[in-house]
Amino acid sequence: MSITWNDSVPIYRQLRERVVAMILDGALNEGDPLPSVRQVAADFQINPLTVSKAYQELVDDQLVEKRRGLGMFVTDGAREALLKSERERFLREEWPTLYARLQRLGLDLKTLMREAAQDTENHS
Amino acid sequence: MNAVITASGLSKRYKNAVALDNVSFDIQPGRIVGLIGPNGAGKTTALKALLGLTDFQGHLSVLGLDPRTQRDKLMEQVCFIADVAVLPRWIRVREAVDFVANVHPRFNRAKCEAFLARTKLTPDQRVRQMSKGMIVQLHLALVMAIDARILVLDEPTLGLDILYRKQFYQSLLEEYFDDNKTIIVTTHQVEEIEHILTDLMFIRDGRIVLDTDMEAVGERFAEVLVSADMAATARQLNPLDERQVFGKSIFLFDGIDHARLQALGEIRRPSVSDLFVATMKGTYA
Numbered sequence: 001m002s003i004t005w006n007d008s009v010p011i012y013r014q015l016r017e018r019v020v021a022m023i024l025d026g027a028l029n030e031g032d033p034l035p036s037v038r039q040v041a042a043d044f045q046i047n048p049l050t051v052s053k054a055y056q057e058l059v060d061d062q063l064v065e066k067r068r069g070l071g072m073f074v075t076d077g078a079r080e081a082l083l084k085s086e087r088e089r090f091l092r093e094e095w096p097t098l099y100a101r102l103q104r105l106g107l108d109l110k111t112l113m114r115e116a117a118q119d120t121e122n123h124s
Numbered sequence: 125m126n127a128v129i130t131a132s133g134l135s136k137r138y139k140n141a142v143a144l145d146n147v148s149f150d151i152q153p154g155r156i157v158g159l160i161g162p163n164g165a166g167k168t169t170a171l172k173a174l175l176g177l178t179d180f181q182g183h184l185s186v187l188g189l190d191p192r193t194q195r196d197k198l199m200e201q202v203c204f205i206a207d208v209a210v211l212p213r214w215i216r217v218r219e220a221v222d223f224v225a226n227v228h229p230r231f232n233r234a235k236c237e238a239f240l241a242r243t244k245l246t247p248d249q250r251v252r253q254m255s256k257g258m259i260v261q262l263h264l265a266l267v268m269a270i271d272a273r274i275l276v277l278d279e280p281t282l283g284l285d286i287l288y289r290k291q292f293y294q295s296l297l298e299e300y301f302d303d304n305k306t307i308i309v310t311t312h313q314v315e316e317i318e319h320i321l322t323d324l325m326f327i328r329d330g331r332i333v334l335d336t337d338m339e340a341v342g343e344r345f346a347e348v349l350v351s352a353d354m355a356a357t358a359r360q361l362n363p364l365d366e367r368q369v370f371g372k373s374i375f376l377f378d379g380i381d382h383a384r385l386q387a388l389g390e391i392r393r394p395s396v397s398d399l400f401v402a403t404m405k406g407t408y409a
Binding site: 005007008010011038039041042043044045046047048049050 | 322
């Protein structure tokens with residue numbers, strides 16, 4: 001597999017974000033094992049210390065737990081915890097700018113919801 | 125942790141040229157070290173010194189041994205793959221396996237055969253019938269089956285196509301490397317190994333001009349995309365390098381606080397090849 005890394009963010013953070021996205025998308029479920037450090041290092045051609053560092057951050061955030069001799073597993077409640085922190089982050093970091101922009105453009109809630117409903121219809 | 129390799133004041137002079145000029149460095153276990161330098165910078169001489177293949181002045185300890193006087197003992201723990209094919213052209217796969225099994229006390233035949241089973245090599249095949257990529261596969265299978273503590277790779281993927289090159293590093297990471305092993309690699313294909321490395325050494329004119337772990341590279345060096353109106357300010361911070369793209373300048377800085385650089389423009393971590401080009405400026409001039 002070939003992926004391109006973004007030069008402005010350390011690779012271990014990008015790897016961490018990938019795992020987080022996989023948990024949020026349900027590609028990794030609670031209790032699922034993460035691929036081994038060795039496997040990820042070989043697949044992405046990155047050094048194992050980078051992978052360990054990404055995994056360690058996930059452990060520190062209690063999204064992943066180390067089971068001795070077995071490897072890393074997604075913890076129970078990881079998805080819920082992530083949703084909570086991601087929602088908080090959205091409200092704190094993204095919503096104020098988004099809200100300001102909506103205000104500037106004069107878009108109200110009713111219009112937005114109507115657009116969203118139409119969009120869903122078109123897709124189904 | 126104790127360094128597996130310690131060099132201090134290492135020098136080597138050939139008749140007309142200095143290949144190593146008072147070089148000092150340490151290498152820790154469990155690292156993958158890239159030794160990068162232009163042609164003729166002294167890379168191969170440094171590796172030869174580590175392997176006890178050349179005489180030198182100064183102090184060098186590899187796994188606590190002196191490569192000049194304790195080479196036999198050292199060779200039990202150190203493996204080597206060079207770009208120069210060392211396997212005799214007449215040898216068959218099974219003869220090569222038998223040979224290493226006989227001479228090397230730490231060779232694991234079953235492991236070697238498992239590696240070979242995943243290639244298209246057959247036991248009766250001779251080296252002369254193999255492509256360059258297949259020869260490297262055989263060499264790698266022999267070397268990865270040896271439980272050595274140091275693996276030295278001198279341009280291991282030179283002349284290989286992209287499939288073989290990828291597979292080479294993938295095998296090393298998946299089936300060979302661990303915390304107790306140390307890999308030292310020289311290559312001109314820096315982009316290929318840049319994320320694999322844990323440490324980086326640049327060598328130029330026989331001197332080590334950069335010796336850092338990869339994590340520190342991102343903290344120490346920064347590339348900043350600066351628009352024309354800020355370029356003069358950027359130049360005052362003594363950039364290592366400056367190049368132009370689309371009416372903007374890309375500056376490479378060493379050791380400037382990132383908070384200060386943020387004011388100039390967008391910051392990126394420089395690639396090893398950009399760093400290399402900036403560091404080696406004027407080498408052939």
